Amino acid sequence: MAINVQHNYSLLGHNTFGMDVRADEFISYDSEDELKEVLKSHPKERPVFHIGQGSNLLFTKDYKGTILHSNIRFIELKSIDEKGVFCRVGSGFVWDDFCDDMAKKKFYGVENLSYIPGEVGAAAIQNIGAYGAEVCNVISQVEAVEISTGKKRIFTNKECCYGYRDSIFKNELWRQYIVTAVLFHLSVKPEVKLDYGQLKDLKAMNSVPSAEEIREAVIAIRKNKLPDPSVLGSAGSFFKNPVVSVVKYEELKKKYEDIPHYIIDSEHIKVPAAWMIEQCGWKGRSMGGAAIYEKQSLIIVNQNHAKPEDVILLVEAVQKSVYARFGIEIYPEVNYV
Ligand code: EPU
Secondary structure, eight states, X not given: OOOOEEEEEEOGGGOTTOOXXXXXXXXXXXXXXHHHHHHHTSOTTSOEEEESSSSSEXXXXXXXXXXXXXXXXXXXXXXXXXXXXXXXXXXXXXXXXXXXXXXXXXXXXXXXXXXXXXXXXHHHHHTOEETTEEGGGGEEEEEEEETTTOOEEEEETGGGTOBTTBOGGGTTTTTTEEEEEEEEEEESSOOOOOOSGGGHHHHTSSSOOOHHHHHHHHHHHHHHHXXXXXXXXXXXXXXXXXXXXXXXHHHHHHHOTTOOOEEOSSSEEEOOHHHHHHHTTOTTOEETTEXXXXXXXXXXXXXXXXXXHXXXXXXXXXXXXXXHHHSOOOOBSSEEO
């Protein structure tokens, strides 16, 4: 099997932020076997980092090692019964193409997650979420290969330890496994989540909307609010929404009556970081070539040939001012490489 290694490779087309950095080596592989082959011949001391579409990354400098990318692109319907369908998808399959295919086939579960940039493997690692849905709710199993041994392991949903934008692959097993395929379990009956803001219009319809109708509505909302990475570089939401204690929330509510919030449980409340960032006056402001997006303050955009340092400085300044004003620490959702 011939492995195609590209040297001194520009990563500009591989990160939606548009950071102009280079990798010593870049390897794209087409199958699980090819990946195993790549790992076998890879010198153990050379760093390896795996990327999807690079839609949730900030490259902070040139990468002194090997960047891997999956071209494993298949959709395989495994079984279908009256409850649902099991669908196995290759890690390199473009996430939104998968959502599109499922909606057309009238399978429910990923329509609220339409139009999120990225690929299937990264979606399972990041536990992407939007408009009241999280991908972990439709993941049955995750297939992965261990970098150090080349051995395959199948993780059950439980073993993935999913949390808000979080999984075992971002914690204990960070950079230890490469996801090769994901087994989804989708519903064949309309099981729709329409409680989120603008999706409520669909709820008012006489009949239950189809997966395609929900998908269309989600795409319209996202297009209106989020920057198109092909026009304006970004990595989606830059920060996670912090979870605070009810006590802390009550304290803030005294000062900011209209503070938006989502109840997590009897002791915890999520406060939108976007709201705090906007309150601190950051919306639309820039530092170097990086800026807080004028339509959604959770997003940092590459406004004018931003360098990684511009983004890092802006992030630190935003974190400091949010802490100074609200006493809440906010952390990046985006992974720094
Ligand atoms: N808000 C502001 N100013 C803004 C934007 C929002 O004050 O500029 C306030 C509004 O009150 C709004 C609240 O913040 O009600 C929440 O805003 P929004 O609904 O836009 O969602 P978000 O919390 O900013 C999260 C996800 C998004 C996802 C949306 C919709 C995270 C980190 N982000 O954003 O995911 O699309 O909800 O479900 O949880 C991503 O992860 O890259 C991403 C885009």
